[in-house]
Amino acid sequence: MAKKDSYHDFLKEDFNNLFTGINLGDVQKHFLRSRWLDQVLWMEAKANSSRDRHYFLRLTTIVGGVILPALVSLNINANFKSNNRDIIMWSTFGLSQIVAISAAIEEFFHYGERWRHYRRTVESLKTQGWQFSQLTGSYRSYTSHEQAFNLFASHVEDIIQRDVEIYATQVVQEKKEERQNQEDHILLQNTKITNLEEKKEEE
Template identity: 80%
Template sequence: MAKKDSYQEFLKEDFNKLFEGMNLGDGQKHFLRSRWLDQVLWMEDKANLSRDRHYLLRITTIIGGVILPALVSLNINTTSTLQVNERARNIIIWSTFGLSQIVAISAAIEEFFHYGERWRHYRRTVESLKTQGWQFSQLTGPYRDYTSHQQAFNLFAGNVENVIQRDVEIYSTQVIQEKKEEQQSQENYILMPNAKTTNLEEKKEEK
């Protein structure tokens, strides 16, 4: 956590020094700090958080999935032989059960929250914002035709807002789509027993 905080502070201090060297008005510098830099730091933190959770859940699922077959095999062997004491058998049984639950829960959490997709989404957006910031500071890329930061500022502000707006639209679309898929799966789950009951009733009527 300390490393993350130190990196956040480094970014904040580094970009603030960069802003001071630009010939911009107070309002424009305020935009850089309150809008652009604030979004960069926030998305950087979200990207790192989503990455850590994604790795933790995936590693837990992978390692647990590798260990489980071995525990199941031990469980079968101890059941078929009488040389293993009752305590060891119980330890293996409960370890198998507990690990299977951990693997299932980890996979379910990752499937529900989509931390991997969130990580990639935030990372793409924050890198786009950083690219805009560095290009603006050096007057390169879309700002190469301008001779000063003052002249290029309006274009930079517009590009920043476009990146943020695109981020909001993509995230909102994903959330809405996930809710629709979840609702559809729930409806299918509810309708399946009803469909089976209807089919059974129809068969009884035919008889």
């Protein structure tokens, strides 16, 4: 945790030092700190958090998936005392539940997709910040930061707006998929009930 906080503090201090050397008005510097830097720090933290959760859940699923077949083969093939057999049996059951839960959580929250999404967005914001500070890229035709500021602010808002639109689209898509899964589940249950009723009538 200290390492993450130190990088967060480093970014904040580094960019604040950069802003100090740029000739801008108070309102413009306020935008840099409250809008651009705030979003960079927030998305950097979200990207790192999503990455860590993605790696943890995926590694749990992968390692558990590799160990499970060995435990299953021990259950089937080995002749153990009753106590040892129970331990292996419950270990197999417990590990299978952990693997299933890890996979389900990753599938539900999509931490891998979130990590890549936040990483793309924060790197776009950083790129705009560095290009603006150096008056390069789309800002190379300007002779001062004050002249380039409106274009910079516009690019920052476009990136943030695009991030919000992508997030909203993903939420809507997830809701549709969830609703479809619920409908499929209800249909499957109704089909099972109908089949049971038909069998009872035949008997």
